[in-house]
Amino acid sequence: MTRTLFIGLGRMGRPMSAHIAERFPTAVHDVFREAVDEVAAQTGAEPVYDLAEIEGIGTVILMLPTSAHVEEILLGAAGGDGDGLLARLDSGALVIDMGSSVPASTQKLAAAADERGIDYVDGPVSGGISKAATGELTMLVGGGDAAIERARPYLEAVGSTIVVVGGSGAGHAAKAINNLVSATNIAVASEAVLRAQAAGIAPERIIDVLNASTGMSQASRVKFVEHILPGGYASNFAYDLMLKDMGIAMQIEVPEAASELSRTAYRILSEGRESLGDHPDHTEIARVYEHLAGTPITQEDA
Structure with missing residues (x-):
């Protein structure tokens, strides 16, 4: 069975990952090992400490601070696509960026994902920590129609309002x-x-x-x-x-x-x-x- 990988366990990511883990087989990752251990213990999610060792991941959800962090995770530290997460995902995977990223960066990453047969959706959230805790966030969504429909169950797991605003990068804009x-x-x-x-x-x-x-x-x-x-x-x-x-x-x-x-x-x-x-x-x-x-x-x- 493919799993969902949730990356970014900050103040917003922790409650969001808990909602995801309630509905889907989930693994969690963060640069801070203690955050991974705490969330795994609280939610039953699988802890992942090294992204180079992942396998069986069908969906990746990102809740990271900036586009630079997203690009480093997906493309690799050097900005290429040889050692990043995109290169290790199978064709048919889905990536959802729920953080606040630069639209131009999102469009670049979506194009790189498309070349590998991977769907890419930007779904930044609004509502703050209180709404993250209750699963009542508003999701502002950009991407292709088919990709958004694939992402919808994950969006519904953390949000009560989903607003589709346009193509790739439109959600982040x-x-x-x-x-x-x-x-x-x-x-x-x-x-x-x-x-x-x-x-x-x-x-x-x-x-x-x-x-x-x-x-x-x-x-x-x-x-x-x-x-x-x-x-x-x-x-x-x-x-x-x-x-x-x-x-x-x-x-x-x-x-x-x-x-x-x-x-x-x-x-x-x-x-x-x-x-x-x-x-x-x-x-x-x-x-x-x-x-x-x-x-x-x-x-x-x-």
């Missing part, structure tokens, strides 16, 4: 664009709070206004209420990962005149990164605006 909007919404809401304070309106009152009016967004309804105003900044999605996704979206070319709003938000948040400490949460976008204005906007700091 959609994820980056979504996070560009998400981050920009937090930035705009942070600026709104500062303007409201200048007008004598308390931060929590202007957030109430936004959430009762047409200015409401997920940033005002969830991020400010649960993480920013209380001062906890604990959404469990990293600032640096959000910034990475924004950068991917900014690589997608649009007419210059149409890109100033997002370009400005990306510049401010990139330059503002140095004002934050180690491993900031993405909701600390609000802290960047605090530093720029020299005015606290959280209940904790006020």
